[in-house]
Amino acid sequence: MPQTHQAGPAPRFVPAAKTLPEQIADAVESRSTPLSQLLRLMAALDAEGGNEALRLRLRARIGAPLDA
Template sequence: MPQSVNGVQGRSVPEKPLHQLVTEAVQSRATPISQLLRLMWRLDAEGGANEGLRAQLRARIGAPLQA
C-alpha cells in the first residue's frame, strides 16, 4: 500500500476557524503577503466579517518588513 511522505495517508487536518488563522498570520512575521491577501479575501467573502480582524490584516500587510 503506498504511503505519503509523512506516512499518513487519507487523513485530513481540520481547518482552524478564520479568526484564529488571521490572528496567527498577523502575529507571525514569516507569513507571506500572498497568504495575508488570501485571508483578506476570505474575510471579504464572509458577509458579516469582523472589522477588527480586517483592520489587523490591513495593518500587517502595510507594516514595514523590519517592524
C-alpha cells in the first residue's frame, strides 16, 4: 500500500543563539530573571574577560532590590 505521509521528526523552531551581551541586556531588563541565571551570566562574562560596563550593569542588577 503506498504511503502518503513520510514519518519523521517534526521540524521545530530553534532560535538563533544570542551573544553574551544580548543575553545580559535581556536579563538585566527582565525583573523575572532568577538570580541563578544572573550569576551564570556573570561567570560567563568573567570567563570571557568581558566588558567592564556589562559587568557593572550585571552587578547592579544582582544587588538591586526586588521592588526597584
